[in-house]
Amino acid sequence: PAAIPGGEIKMLGFHTLTLAPIHRELIDISLLSAEETDWLNRYHEQVLQKIGPLIDKDVQSWLRQACTPIGG
Structure with a gap:
């Protein structure tokens, strides 16, 4: 986890509720x-x-392509 300024203060966080690839063109x-x-x-x-x-199986190939790691 990344260090967050003020992170010593208790706060609420977020959890992922849905799982879908984020469209790369966006x-x-x-x-x-x-x-x-x-x-x-x-x-x-x-x-x-x-x-x-x-x-x-046919949708799995699309999902694998949509979830390919991006460079950074």
Whole structure:
């Protein structure tokens, strides 16, 4: 986890409720920090691991492509 200024104060956080690939054409990769790129790649890995086994084989190939890690 990244260090957060004021992180010593107890606060609420967020958990992922839905799992779907984030469409790459909507992402300006040049604006992402290394931490954001890592988060996106970990999120897509989670999507692939949890959703992949539940869908048809032909859709799995699309999902693998949609969840391919991005460079950073």
